[in-house]
Amino acid sequence: MTIAIIGGSGLSQLPELKVTDKIIVDTPWSKSPASIITGELNKTNIVFLPRHGDSHTIPPHKINYRANIWALKKIGVKKIISVNSVGGITKLMNPNSIIVPNQVIDYTYGRGNTFYEEELENVKHIDFTMPYSETLRNQLIEAARVIKLKIHKKGVYGVTQGPRLETAAEISKLEKDGCNVVGMTGMPEAALAKELEVDYACCGLVVNWAAGKDSETITMDIIEKNLKNGLKDIKQLIYEVVKNPY
Numbered sequence: 001m002t003i004a005i006i007g008g009s010g011l012s013q014l015p016e017l018k019v020t021d022k023i024i025v026d027t028p029w030s031k032s033p034a035s036i037i038t039g040e041l042n043k044t045n046i047v048f049l050p051r052h053g054d055s056h057t058i059p060p061h062k063i064n065y066r067a068n069i070w071a072l073k074k075i076g077v078k079k080i081i082s083v084n085s086v087g088g089i090t091k092l093m094n095p096n097s098i099i100v101p102n103q104v105i106d107y108t109y110g111r112g113n114t115f116y117e118e119e120l121e122n123v124k125h126i127d128f129t130m131p132y133s134e135t136l137r138n139q140l141i142e143a144a145r146v147i148k149l150k151i152h153k154k155g156v157y158g159v160t161q162g163p164r165l166e167t168a169a170e171i172s173k174l175e176k177d178g179c180n181v182v183g184m185t186g187m188p189e190a191a192l193a194k195e196l197e198v199d200y201a202c203c204g205l206v207v208n209w210a211a212g213k214d215s216e217t218i219t220m221d222i223i224e225k226n227l228k229n230g231l232k233d234i235k236q237l238i239y240e241v242v243k244n245p246y
Helices: 063-075 134-146 168-177 189-195 221-245
Strands: 003-007 016-022 036-040 044-048 080-087 103-106 156-159 182-183 198-207
Touching: 036 221, 044 063, 044 221, 080 134, 080 189, 080 221, 134 189, 134 198, 134 221, 156 168, 182 198, 189 198, 198 221
Parallel strands: 003 044, 003 080, 080 198, 103 156, 156 182
Antiparallel strands: 016 036, 036 044, 080 182
16 A cells, blocks of 8 residues: 545545455554555555544544554555645635645644654654655645646645634734644644655645634534535545546
């Protein structure tokens, strides 16, 4: 298996995936908390992992990111496409937009965010200047061009702790910091993949305006409506990348 899709809120399954197996992998950070689903999509073998667990019960700050990424690496995954639900901050990031960010700012805390912290012969550091794989980002961008899907080809993803949504003042700060979208699951996932030398790219679906960016109250009804509408495009993009890795 060379490519994995990590699904977030809304993308907890891929109905078109012909499932061949469901596996639980032992890792130094306990068993993988969700079943890793292997199967065939567009005649290509892929892996699918629902990051919030099989029943979508694990909140963002409680996800065992280390176990998930380690497990994918252990079974031979070389590329990860992460699907993330995000809120739009800047004016072009309206609901149902899709963004393939090129940068990230991490505002999370208390998460297991590295594999390099115990029993080390030397302190290890990774170059995180470019947090996402440019090769994989370009594959997503080219796939979008082929299927004539409008996406944002770059931007900054601000990752907050959750599980609560942000205040208007917090979003104002994130915007001043340069963030275009905000979500809760982009880190430490990207950094952990980089540590294990697995190509990783994010595909963000904007499901609501961030706090203070719209007069409407943010509700789960709004988020779920936009998820339903936008996931059709996300799935189409994923199927194209899997079929033609460019």
